[in-house]
Amino acid sequence: xxxxxxxFRPSPNKAVVGDNAFAHESGIHQxxxxxxxxxxxxxxxQLVGVSKTYLVLGKHxxxxxxxxxxxQLGFTASREELQQVxxxxxxxxxxxxxxxxxxxxxxxxxxxxxxxxxxxxxxD
Numbered sequence: 001x002x003x004x005x006x007x008f009r010p011s012p013n014k015a016v017v018g019d020n021a022f023a024h025e026s027g028i029h030q031x032x033x034x035x036x037x038x039x040x041x042x043x044x045x046q047l048v049g050v051s052k053t054y055l056v057l058g059k060h061x062x063x064x065x066x067x068x069x070x071x072q073l074g075f076t077a078s079r080e081e082l083q084q085v086x087x088x089x090x091x092x093x094x095x096x097x098x099x100x101x102x103x104x105x106x107x108x109x110x111x112x113x114x115x116x117x118x119x120x121x122x123x124d
Contacts, residue, residue, distance in 0.1 A: 021045075031064040089104070
């Protein structure tokens with residue numbers, strides 16, 4: 001609505017109304033959001049017209065966000081398996097700005113891919 005009133009969209013970093021207001025890439029923020037969203041968001045995204053919170057996977061992401069996204073895609077990994085995937089994930093994230101679901105699946109060893117469950121949640 002703000003964009004319609006002022007005839008252009010607010011900056012993505014603008015608090016509350018920017019596109020990135022409910023996006024989290026930092027590992028500690030992501031872990032806090034998974035544990036209790038009120039840690040970093042004092043209002044729900046829906047309150048200001050945003051559909052949901054986004055956990056952006058990138059070079060600053062931690063294991064909690066990686067595990068969460070893999071579980072959403074239907075994959076489970078032990079602590080040791082997750083650690084190995086995380087090392088590969090960080091190496092990829094250092095070279096590539098955007099990490100997509102296909103990239104994550106490509107990082108997984110065959111034994112994890114073979115144990116895939118039905119995806120719990122489909123995200124954009």
